[in-house]
């Protein structure tokens with residue numbers, strides 16, 4: 001342990017408590033009913049410690065080695081230490097411990113993007129519940145997830161940790177996850193609040209966002225999540241937003257979230273976010289993690305001088321204690337280190353399969369032939385999740401594609417297994433002459449594709465009924481992807497061309513699997529292949545989940561939670577994103593962002609020092625749809641092995657609540673589930689500068705047998721239809737006739753009904769103004 005002033009204080013106070021020379025020998029013990037008295041009984045020093053974390057727990061001596069941190073304890077007042085860990089794909093913790101023969105493997109759940117592609121709140125609940133349960137049974141209290149920043153650009157390095165380009169889908173999936181976590185008595189921590197949409201220079205970049213885009217897009221996702229799931233904690237982000245750091249912004253944390261939304265939980269900073277501990281306290285950010293000595297000093301001095309009023313510090317401490325009393329450690333839960341890993345593996349497999357999106361199918365899928373040849377390094381080096389704190393990388397195993405296909409009864413062509421094993425081993429030596437780093441925030445380099453001789457290829461064609469080519473992309477925390485990463489590498493293009501031509505020449509087909517962390521180019525090459533399956537990253541059971549879908553055991557029902565654009569640059573947001581930053585380590589954890597002294601010496605650089613969100617509200621499909629731009633695959637797209645019809649759609653209204661009903665009928669030959677997407681188009685949208693249509697609700701049917709019909713009911717409130725009017729500083733639903741659209745993607749309207757909507761307005765605080773003039777896109 002580092003010897004520091006902070007640690008010395010902790011020791012002194014612990015000794016004082018142990019020797020019975022406590023500050024108050026008869027001190028009462030923390031209970032749900034006496035938090036105010038406990039705050040009063042705390043010394044100033046104890047309060048100043050309470051608002052700081054206790055460092056990261058990476059060393060072997062920690063109680064839970066490899067976890068993110070813990071909270072301060074005051075034994076004399078019955079305030080225990082509580083423990084937190086990352087993250088949304090599972091509990092990040094060392095699986096083995098020094099001097100202990102047991103292992104502590106958690107489940108490697110699915111990447112967030114996979115979860116969002118299910119469009120299934122229940123799936124989100126199940127994953128959250130599984131993670132919440134493992135946190136509890138391994139002895140901790142608090143999981144630092146879900147991450148739920150908006151997917152503004154396909155190159156953001158942490159997209160695999162996020163859900164969608166749409167705030168409603170993001171907010172509702174996050175809410176399902178939070179409810180699941182908290183149903184186990186574990187604290188959830190939605191993050192990173194807010195507008196933290198790039199990793200480059202992430203600790204210093206200023207997101208410059210209009211009040212309207214903030215309210216309608218970036219805050220909206222969190223607002224929906226807060227109102228639907230009431231998380232016990234929320235993590236503030238690294239970036240600055242319209243001026244100050246998010247963690248130090250009182251308008252953001254207190255005026256909007258606490259006063260307007262009525263949220264009563266505890267804000268915790270991202271790890272080492274911000275530069276002014278006192279400002280963070282004043283803003284309403286209750287806890288700073290992982291805690292620094294200089295922060296302790298600053299808070300203590302400010303409290304003594306009155307710069308930090310005691311009632312503010314007390315309120316911060318109170319909210320922390322309100323979290324503490326709900327935790328497992330406070331309740332003395334006897335954990336057993338034996339969560340039901342088998343049941344959780346089942347969840348991973350099921351959700352992993354339900355999150356797979358079928359993009360193209362000539363009819364080859366589900367696979368009839370039993371002999372498959374697997375091409376592409378990724379087929380033998382499957383990516384189960386992203387890197388950084390968001391991926392667990394500590395799961396026990398990842399079921400390979402080979403294992404998955406074999407267990408589904410397929411015969412995997414063996415000479416390719418051998419050839420790829422040798423090729424990947426040689427590439428590994430070339431790329432990592434000194435071995436792989438044990439853990440990295442940014443993804444390690446991946447092997448270049450192997451190319452084949454005509455003889456090798458002919459033998460593979462003879463030995464298989466179909467070729468499956470897997471393409472992989474992995475990204476992580478602290479760096480964004482580059483534009484080049486959006487496109488296929490030369491070796492990948494060559495592989496697709498050669499394999500497709502050769503298989504087609506012999507009357508056989510080619511399936512491509514996309515084991516990716518974020519959208520890539522498919523438009524330029526997909527005509528060469530017969531089927532395209534976006535598997536995303538499905539955690540430890542990936543191989544089984546993919547085989548379940550390829551074999552038809554599971555009928556795909558996933559839908560894209562974001563647009564697949566034709567080219568990088570097609571989205572308006574692309575021009576304000578660091579797609580071409582040479583020094584990708586600029587945002588790295590190890591540098592804590594761009595050197596501030598260096599930054600002072602030069603003109604602020606666009607997309608590095610600041611990023612102007614000039615696309616305004618036109619993020620994702622809101623842009624492509626409203627401006628008539630072609631896409632490779634629209635938001636909400638996904639095929640099935642069966643077909644569905646939508647009948648008897650109707651809309652009715654009572655007291656400003658619209659009820660939309662539609663009958664969904666399975667008109668095909670296979671059982672399947674269907675996602676029903678409800679978009680609403682406002683009247684005069686172009687004139688009023690509103691998106692063409694917006695997702696306002698969705699539902700997922702149960703498994704419908706051929707010929708079976710299910711009536712789906714969805715609600716929309718008049719206030720859900722509101723846009724944010726900056727001039728009036730108000731939410732406003734314009735009166736008029738609105739179109740309610742049942743869609744199978746943002747580009748495919750299946751049924752329509754309209755209804756008169758009365759006007760509705762709600763005034764809110766005129767806060768969070770950008771401090772520069774933004775050149776905003778308008779329709």
Ligand code: BGC
Nearest residue numbers: 068086087144191270271389
């Ligand atoms: C990440 C957070 C994470 C925290 C603690 C930060 O670098 O941005 O998402 O929860 O570390 O590990």
